[in-house]
Amino acid sequence: MDSIFERWWECRREVRALCWGLACLVVITTAWGIFLKPLNGQLAERQGLLKQALSTHAALWPAAMKVAQGTTPDARVVQPFSPLAFQANGATLVRWKPLPAGGELTLEADWSRIPDIFDRLAQQSAGVNAFVIAPHGGRLRITLQLELHHGT
Numbered sequence: 001m002d003s004i005f006e007r008w009w010e011c012r013r014e015v016r017a018l019c020w021g022l023a024c025l026v027v028i029t030t031a032w033g034i035f036l037k038p039l040n041g042q043l044a045e046r047q048g049l050l051k052q053a054l055s056t057h058a059a060l061w062p063a064a065m066k067v068a069q070g071t072t073p074d075a076r077v078v079q080p081f082s083p084l085a086f087q088a089n090g091a092t093l094v095r096w097k098p099l100p101a102g103g104e105l106t107l108e109a110d111w112s113r114i115p116d117i118f119d120r121l122a123q124q125s126a127g128v129n130a131f132v133i134a135p136h137g138g139r140l141r142i143t144l145q146l147e148l149h150h151g152t
Contacts, residue, residue, distance in 0.1 A: 081124040081148055089116055094141065102126070102146040108139045117142065125149040 008016065079085075083096035083105055091109035109117065114133070121128060127147040134141050 079124050081126050085120065085124070086117060089113060091117060102129070102148045105144045105146055107142050107144075108136060109142060111140060114140065114142060117144075121146070 011019075083093055083103075086105065086107055087093045090113045091107050093106075094108055095104070095106040097104040107117065118128070121144070125148070127149060128144055129147050130145040132143045134143075
């Protein structure tokens with residue numbers, strides 16, 4: 001065993017440097033073959049999947065845009081709140097009592113007009129906290145507790 005070390009130290013410096021370089025090259029190549037080459041294969045596979053997903057994603061956009069252009073959003077035009085707007089369409093304004101955050105609206109209407117009242121309230125950004133419907137002289141009297149959302 002001593003003879004190997006003695007031979008090593010007896011060699012010239014250039015030969016020892018060349019041997020160390022070759023040994024390092026063998027270690028690095030072995031490490032690359034064992035650890036990094038499989039990772040490079042997995043990376044290439046994942047990049048291929050990514051390219052495929054991107055092309056599929058890009059191909060779906062035209063169809064999605066056609067669907068989006070074909071549909072119209074259900075956007076309602078917000079009108080300012082006015083209790084006098086409920087005086088039409090078979091409804092009669094009985095009383096409007098304004099409060100700081102809304103108010104109390106009392107109307108007389110036929111049963112068929114009550115859904116129209118709620119629809120008009122939605123168009124005017126008025127939320128209904130509570131309501132009471134009671135018969136009154138052949139018609140219905142509806143009292144609504146309103147919350148106005150647009151700060152009038």
